[in-house]
Amino acid sequence: MDFAFTDDQAAITQAAREMLVETCTPTDLRRMLEAGEPSDQARWSTINEMGLLGILAPEAAGGLGLAAPDFVGIAEAAGYVALPEPLVDLAGVTIPLLASLDDDHGWTERAIGGAVVAIGHPANRFVADADTADALLLGDGEDLHIVSRNAVTLTRAESFDPLRRLFQVDWAPSDETRVGSGWGDAADRGALFAAAQMIGLAQRSIDMAVAYAKERTQFGKAIGGYQAVKHLIASAQVKVEFARPVVQAAAAELALGTLPSRARIAHAKIVAGEAADLAARTSVQVHGAMGMTWEVDLHFFLKRAMALNYAWGTPAAHRRTVIDRMTSLPTGPDKTFASELADA
Template structure:
């Protein structure tokens, strides 16, 4: 399989990345945090004007009808800037799920244009950004219910990351809200896109560490000239570089919905989570005592990385998925994650 992105995919990612870098700086994050608002209206308007929420929506619903591989680079860019707005889950999890329903009650087209629909998948304990939603996709056992925002009651839950707005939802399932019984690939998409964001978060922590190590002097020299600091940052960068292609490969193979592709997603989530965790902790260590203060920008990215590491499945849950794959089918360098050797049937 050829893992290089096409010119069109690279162009879309770069355009989104440039916009996010310009509109979502640490200074912007601080202003948003101080205001208490859940999102920046101007930034969300720009995101919608670029058509990013509908990147995976069908053209008939006003979307671009692109795939997960087209979104994964944008998810990485969103992680790199610590984007507070729920673009990635809306574009990559909610909209594909709405598109799979026999009757989306008109919400697919609305979501593709930026009208937020929150998703309460059984994998997660809480519903993210439910207070910003016009409607919610909620689970009742294996059932999928599409519920208007006015029909639910929300209870805010504490989060380590102030920008991850988490809620428990009180609601009553009914035949009128029932829209499906198959969550399909929603959990895998969520895990994969969380992994992509963690790659971006980890890379941002490393870049911040490098920049600080160049400027901060100790004993008359930049601290980045000392071997101990170099090795810390280099080890974190190696972890990111090894995890990134796993995430890209998982994005390409996820639609296969077979044992190998599920294990690939699980591997990507584990690898990206560990790499982002190492990069965040390294950034704090390189920054020294100020690295654990609110005044340093590191905390924005560290908190998001720690939060996403346990979202859409814990490390233990994803490890079980990988173990199931390696204990039920042939393994080895040519087979463990080789989708072309796996049949469509569960192995």
């Protein structure tokens, strides 16, 4: 069995990564913060023109009809640059959910075209990007509603990550706004792609530590030449290398919708969060005293990692899913990681 990404998957990911690295630098992020800009419209237009928003939408709806493994690398690339725009949640979670509805009121096509639909899933206490959204996808019991931005009242909630704009939403459901029932696999998608972003954040933190260790000298020698620094960074990189295939395997099994596949996603979210946490803390330590200051760009990635670790389910909630799988279904060398294992 071939577990490698195809040439097409690698090409799409590489193109997205190169575009994001070029257009979303720490300098760009600081400029946005100083100007109070929630997003960069030129970058969002480029994301739309590349067709990234419709990757997981069915071809009948105007998308590319691809699957989670095709998008997981793009989500990682978005994490690598701490992308402020809602590419991952919109393309990875909201658009697939909209496309599954019997009557989406035309919002799938509009979202693929660049319109932002913010999602108010019960897994998250607040709604991200609600202030810049064209519409909001909200829940009332088991019912789903699409509500115009002008029909809701927003209250800003402070976020640990200054580039994540979170809001409490007050609104009134109606028969006109109802579009369906049930959240489907939206929570699993959100957790999976949050995990992928944290892998990207972890790798960026390590890359920044390596770059700094090469240029910072102590006693006439780059600090990266000292074993104590090498071992710190190497330990963080090993953590990432072990976590990344867990996330990729979870993407491959998302469509199964079984308890084992949901546990794989939960496992991915846990280990990606741990990898991002270790990588960011290691990078702070390598940067020394200046690593504790906001002037060091590393903090964009540290803060995003800490925020995403509690988005789309807390580590404790995901551990309960893993425990549920381990205690309710057979385990062992031929069963614990068997993707075809039937749900109980």
